[in-house]
Amino acid sequence: MDYELSAQETRLVETARTFAIEKIAPFAAYWDLNRTVPNAAFREAAAVGLTGVLAPKSIGGQGASFLAAARVVEELAGACFAFTFGLWVHNNMLNTIARNGSPDQIARYVPPMLAGERIGAFCLTEPGAGSDAAAITTRAEQSSDGWRLSGEKAWVTNGVSADVFGVYAQTEPALGWRGIAGFLLAGDTPGLERTPQYTMLGGQALGVTGIRLTNCPVSETDLLFGPGDGFKAAMRGINMARTFVGAGCCGMLQASLRTALTYGAKRHAFGKPILGFQGLQWELVDVATELEAARLLTYRAALALDRGERAVVEAAHAKKFASRVAFSGISQCMQVMGAEGLRTNYPLGRHLAMAKMTHYTDGATEIQNIVISRTLLKEYGVDVG
Ligand SMILES: Cc1cc2nc3c(=O)[nH]c(=O)nc-3n(C[C@H](O)[C@H](O)[C@H](O)COP(=O)(O)OP(=O)(O)OC[C@H]3O[C@@H](n4cnc5c(N)ncnc54)[C@H](O)[C@@H]3O)c2cc1C
Structure with missing residues (x-):
């Protein structure tokens, strides 16, 4: 590469x-x-x-x-x-x-x-539709002067402070994904209301909220993607987003590894630095190996995108693997630091919470498996009906 x-x-x-x-x-x-x-x-x-x-x-x-x-x-x-x-x-x-x-x-x-x-926000997920994004029910109905949007969006990153909302809505339920269009809504659009900021296990700087849309007027000039193109555009962007989640996981894991190594060289137990114990060294060596592998998968997905490819499988592998090893690896780094690793003057607790959250952002781990298994079965000529 x-x-x-x-x-x-x-x-x-x-x-x-x-x-x-x-x-x-x-x-x-x-x-x-x-x-x-x-x-x-x-x-x-x-x-x-x-x-x-x-x-x-x-x-x-x-x-x-x-x-x-x-x-x-x-x-x-x-x-x-x-x-x-x-x-x-x-x-x-x-x-x-x-x-x-x-x-x-x-x-x-x-x-x-x-x-x-x-600040921009991306609004696809709804209280009743996450993984099955084509099942969204936020409705866009044509009016004399454009469109009227009604429904509710969930898990809106930047929702607290965003004032440009990219909202995906259904124009014709009978058409399924082919009816989904994309609109741009300003934060002060009449009928747009933010729910209170979510309280989560971490990641508070994400400013996640829901938004409720009640008969929101949107002019034709704020239609970004027409019916059908909306869903395709959302899915096109997802491979890129998954690759970036992989990169973020590598960043958190690298920072946690550096923190644990620095701490472990200074902390003494039984007359020597704790990193003098080979068992602890090997804990961190395993983390380093997994970090290398996660990086390779992430860069491979990014390079495929740079070649103009869709990188569907590459991005799925990268996101699935990097989020998994970030969660387990950050936890191992914390273990090496003893109780001290739990304190908020180190970033490991924040990173661990975010690593868990990356198991859902831009498609849950199981959805990555669905994407990968489609290719796997095809590649090996396996027909499961
Ligand atoms: C921190 C954070 C920020 C987010 N930001 C945004 C945002 O800005 N904009 C936005 O639109 N969304 C956002 N999301 C939402 C995210 O895209 C969804 O969480 C994700 O799509 C999964 O949907 P869900 O959580 O509703 O899980 P569900 O769809 O309810 O799934 C629940 C469980 O069932 C599994 N599952 C579902 N279907 C299958 C299947 N066919 N086979 C096997 N297992 C299955 C899932 O993998 C999961 O484990 C964010 C989420 C998080 C955690």
């Missing part, structure tokens, strides 16, 4: 590393403990080009490759994956509008989103 990044991309990764050290790491525990959504950090990220990483250079983005973007996610997530995931949902929304929007949509939404003044 060729990992070469351009000089500009290398600088972008270095920018992300510095940003993570200076602007995220010192505040991440506070954000989590106080359920704070870091809006100011979004604007600071914008100032160094981290809101438009994938967006084309022609509209002010960085135009980075998927591999470079995955490296950026890795660097940021090592400090706080919750903030990084929110920033990435925003990046993906901005990129989707920049590449698919009308000139009018691009002019209205992209500049304030690049500046971090308006």
Whole structure:
């Protein structure tokens, strides 16, 4: 695999590393403990080009490759994956509008989103439809002056502070996924109401809420994807999103490994540093091996995307494996640190909670298995009816 990044991309990764050290790491525990959504950090990220990483250079983005973007996610997530995931949902929304929007949509939404003044959110999941995304029931009905949207969305990352909502809704229930369209809704659209911020086991900086839509008026000019194209667009973006979740898991695992190694070299028991015990060294060696493997799978998926491939199976393998070894590996790193690893002055507890949450974001682990098994059965000519 060729990992070469351009000089500009290398600088972008270095920018992300510095940003993570200076602007995220010192505040991440506070954000989590106080359920704070870091809006100011979004604007600071914008100032160094981290809101438009994938967006084309022609509209002010960085135009980075998927591999470079995955490296950026890795660097940021090592400090706080919750903030990084929110920033990435925003990046993906901005990129989707920049590449698919009308000139009018691009002019209205992209500049304030690049500046971090308006924050994006992606709204597909509903209280009654998660894995089975084609079963959403939020309804879009055509009116004399555009559309009216009614229904409820769940698990909206950035929901607390977003003011550009990408909402997927059903225009004709009898058509199934072919009836699903995508709309852009401003946060102050009449009839749009946020539910209170979710309280979760971690990841509070994600600012997750639900949104309720009651007869929300949406003009024709805010239709981003027509019926049928909406569902296809949501699914197109998911392979990219899964690859970035893989990268975030690698970032958290790398940070946890570094923390455990540093701590284990200083902490003494029975007259020597605890890392002098081979059993503990091997615990961390196993983590390091799994990290290497997760990275390879993630970079392979990113490189496939860079070649213009859909990377369906590559992204599924990467996300499934990286989220699994992040959860087990961070837990092993905590074990090496003894009780101290549980304290919030270390990032391991935050990372462990986020690693669990990555088992559901952008498709649960079982859904990755469904994707992989389709190819596996085909590849081996197995017919199960
Ligand atoms: C932190 C976080 C942030 C999120 N952010 C967003 C967001 O910004 N926008 C958004 O739209 N959504 C978001 N989601 C929602 C996420 O996409 C869903 O959680 C995911 O699609 C799974 O849906 P579910 O949780 O409703 O699980 P369900 O669909 O209810 O599934 C429950 C269990 O059943 C399993 N299962 C389901 N179907 C099958 C099957 N056919 N075979 C075997 N097992 C199956 C699942 O894998 C899971 O283990 C977020 C979720 C989390 C945790």
